[in-house]
Amino acid sequence: xxxxxxxxxxxxxxxxxMSGLAHVLHGLGVQVxxxxxxxxxxxxxxxxxxxxxxxxxxxxxxxxxxxxxVRSAAIRDDNPEVVEAKKRRIPCxxxxxxxxxxxxxxxxxxxxxxxxxxxxxxxxxxxxxxxxLDPSYLIGGDVFDLEGNGHxxxxxxxxxxxxxxxxxxxxxxPTHAAILNVDADHFDCYGTAAExxxxxxxxxxxxxxxxxxxxxxxxxDSVIEALPGDVRIARVGEGLFADLRAVDIDHDHGRFEFTPxxxxxxxxxxxxxxxGSFQVVNALFGLGLAISTGADAAAACSGLSRCRxxxxxxxxxxxxxxxxxxxxxxxxxxxxxxxxxxxxxxxxGRRILVAFQPHQHLRTLNLLSDFGASLALADRCxxxxxxxxxxxxxxxxxxxxxxxxRAVRDAGGEARAAGALPGLGQRILQELGPDSVPVVLxxxxxDGVVQEVVRAL
Numbered sequence: 089x090x091x092x093x094x095x096x097x098x099x100x101x102x103x104x105x106m107s108g109l110a111h112v113l114h115g116l117g118v119q120v121x122x123x124x125x126x127x128x129x130x131x132x133x134x135x136x137x138x139x140x141x142x143x144x145x146x147x148x149x150x151x152x153x154x155x156x157x158v159r160s161a162a163i164r165d166d167n168p169e170v171v172e173a174k175k176r177r178i179p180c181x182x183x184x185x186x187x188x189x190x191x192x193x194x195x196x197x198x199x200x201x202x203x204x205x206x207x208x209x210x211x212x213x214x215x216x217x218x219x220x221l222d223p224s225y226l227i228g229g230d231v232f233d234l235e236g237n238g239h240x241x242x243x244x245x246x247x248x249x250x251x252x253x254x255x256x257x258x259x260x261x262p263t264h265a266a267i268l269n270v271d272a273d274h275f276d277c278y279g280t281a282a283e284x285x286x287x288x289x290x291x292x293x294x295x296x297x298x299x300x301x302x303x304x305x306x307x308x309d310s311v312i313e314a315l316p317g318d319v320r321i322a323r324v325g326e327g328l329f330a331d332l333r334a335v336d337i338d339h340d341h342g343r344f345e346f347t348p349x350x351x352x353x354x355x356x357x358x359x360x361x362x363x364g365s366f367q368v369v370n371a372l373f374g375l376g377l378a379i380s381t382g383a384d385a386a387a388a389c390s391g392l393s394r395c396r397x398x399x400x401x402x403x404x405x406x407x408x409x410x411x412x413x414x415x416x417x418x419x420x421x422x423x424x425x426x427x428x429x430x431x432x433x434x435x436x437g438r439r440i441l442v443a444f445q446p447h448q449h450l451r452t453l454n455l456l457s458d459f460g461a462s463l464a465l466a467d468r469c470x471x472x473x474x475x476x477x478x479x480x481x482x483x484x485x486x487x488x489x490x491x492x493x494r495a496v497r498d499a500g501g502e503a504r505a506a507g508a509l510p511g512l513g514q515r516i517l518q519e520l521g522p523d524s525v526p527v528v529l530x531x532x533x534x535d536g537v538v539q540e541v542v543r544a545l
Contacts, residue, residue, distance in 0.1 A: 091116040091240075092193060095155030096186075098122035099170065100163045101141055102130050105183055105251075108226040108238030109158065110134055112190070115240020116224065121150050123169060133236060147172040155179075158186040161254065184251075187226070188259025191246050194224070197377055198260050200250035200291055201268025201304075203423045204370055207362070208268060209249050210234070210398050211374030216245070218391025219383035223247045229398040229417070245381060250291060252284070253277060257291045264380050265295055266302040266324075266373045270311060271422055275450045276478060289314035300380040302373055305330055322380075324372050332376045334368050342433030344368050348375055348389065356389040362397045364430040402427060405538060407545035412525065415538045419447040419531040421458035427529065428465040435525050442466040443516050443537070445509065445530035446474040446492055453487040460495025466527065468519060469496050469503035472512050475532040509533075513540035520545075 096113050098106050101122025107130045114120045114137055121140040124131060131141050140150075147168040149157070157173040157180045164170075173180050181189065191198075199209045206229045213225045214233060223245035226238045250257035250265070253274050270288050278284040285308055293314040295301055301315055305325030312321065322331040334346035335354070345359040346368055355375070360367055371392045378388040397403070400417040407413075414431060418424045424444070431440055442463060446452045452459065452474055463469045471489040489505040496503035506515050509532070516526055516537070526545075528538050 091118050091190065093118055093155050095119045095150065095152050096121075096158055097149055097152055097155070097169070097173075098158045099145065099167060100124055100160030101134065102126065102128050103160050103162075104130075104228050104237060105226070106158070106160050107131075107134060108228070108236070109183065109186065110139055111137065111236055111238030112224050112226055112240045114139055115238075117240070119155075145169050149173060149176070149178070152176075152178045156181050156186060158183060184254070184256035184259045187248065187256075188261070191248065191260055191262075194246040195244050195264070195381065196260060196262045197223070197245060197247040197264040197381060198250035198257065198262035199248070199266045199268070199373070199377070200252060200257055200288065201266070202252065202271040202273045203418075203420050204268045204366065205249040205251070206398055206417075207367065207401050208266065208370040208373050209247060211371050211392055211395055212377045213247050214395040215374050215378035215388035215391040216247070216381065216383050218394065219378060219387035221245060221378075221381070221383055227398070229400060231398050232396040233394070247377075252287060252291075255287050255290070258287070258294065260291070261294050261296055263296045263299045264301075264377055265292075265299065266377060267292070267307050267311065268304055268370070268373060269422070270307055271420065272454070273420055273451065275454045276448070285310055295319050302332070302376045302380075304369070322376055324369065324376065332372050334372060337368065339365070339433065341436070342430050348372060350376070350379070350385075356386045358389050359393045360395075361393070362395065363402055363434050364426060366426040366430075402430060405542045407542050409545060411545035413538065413542055413545065414525065414527040415534070416527070416529050417531055418529045419451075421455055421462040424459070424462040424529060425465065427527070428462070431525060431527055432465075439468070439521055439524040440466040440527055441468050441470070441516065441520055441524045442527045442529060443470045443472065443506065443512055444492075445472040445512075445532045445534060446489070447531040448477050449474050449479055449483065449485040449487050452492060453485045456487065456491060456495050457499075459492055460497075460499040460501070463492070463496045463503065464499035464501030466501065467524075469493065469501060470506035470512070470515055470519065471496070471503055472506050472530070473508050475530070477531070509537065513537045513544075516541050517544050
């Protein structure tokens with residue numbers, strides 16, 4: 089498959105989405121370059137693929153004849169590269185716009201939902217590749233079994249996360265799609281639950297005619313009713329009337345195996361290596377999407393069983409002494425609840441010490457009691473200062489780490505505010521008992537904390 093452009097320059101190329109897009113474009117034969125402010129392993133990985141990356145933003149652009157300048161949502165209009173591109177009348181696209189334009193010429197498989205997108209996209213690609221398909225893909229995390237977080241494949245299939253933030257997924261027109269869940273989130277974009285549902289409905293209405301949509305049985309009818317009339321709908325869930333469900337479910341210390349049932353037909357058994365009952369549902373979505381795009385069912389089931397997952401999605405680190413730490417991206421109460429329930433299954437009888445960095449003051453304020461109830465599933469919680477992503481300095485909405493700790497205590501748990509991120513690793517080690525399992529949660533830059541604790545365990 090070849091892209092419709094010859095060149096692309098990506099401003100903010102080091103982000104998870106932008107770096108994945110760079111890999112996709114490069115694999116599709118596009119001459120890719122880019123820039124970012126901070127050196128990172130992702131930038132080094134791009135250079136190893138032959139992609140030129142410069143540090144800093146300067147009004148010096150490569151030849152972009154028959155090409156685009158693409159910028160992440162964090163890059164402002166006054167960025168010198170953006171200003172220069174507009175002066176030279178080079179098409180300037182936001183990341184979501186570039187994704188929508190690129191996917192328009194492909195059979196796009198889009199996975200939407202408030203949470204679970206990255207794991208489900210990974211499982212979908214694993215199932216497809218095991219069946220001999222070679223899709224392009226763009227995944228919001230570093231996948232252990234695949235070539236990074238993006239790939240330009242040889243077929244016309246393009247598997248991509250469909251992000252609801254800022255209504256980005258409205259730029260996509262999928263042939264195959266999924267909606268995993270519709271839980272309240274992104275309060276800087278959606279003031280009410282009705283607005284969020286309307287946005288998911290708009291995403292559904294963009295489905296191409298004759299396509300296939302997989303929806304969890306919890307998705308509101310108002311979203312499903314927005315689909316074009318000739319789109320095939322398959323419901324995924326635990327109910328007897330679900331089109332795709334898991335039967336004969338069993339688990340060994342949190343690692344589940346099951347038999348998929350697709351419209352009453354039993355498919356080969358799947359034994360997941362990824363811990364958590366929530367991964368059963370993710371795997372069902374991945375299987376359904378793979379089969380609906382032409383994958384052999386038995387091969388796809390085998391691919392699900394072999395999938396090793398994604399960095400920071402229930403990633404277990406082991407110290408030289410054999411102690412273990414769980415590192416997870418969870419920053420929504422529903423995801424936190426799923427992670428902690430899984431920890432209980434994997435390490436029954438052990439104490440759980442959670443270190444959590446809340447993500448955004450506005451999200452924290454709106455979901456405060458839910459955070460308290462979810463985090464109270466642990467035996468002890470350390471709540472780091474809130475990471476104010478996309479919030480201006482001082483825009484704290486009157487909520488702080490101590491408020492989260494209080495919500496945990498109100499829900500019957502133990503918690504205290506733990507201060508700034510520097511020093512959090514030491515605070516974890518000070519509170520960690522000999523039989524405790526440390527769990528680090530949050531969407532911020534927590535890798536340094538994780539590595540500090542693992543080295544000292």
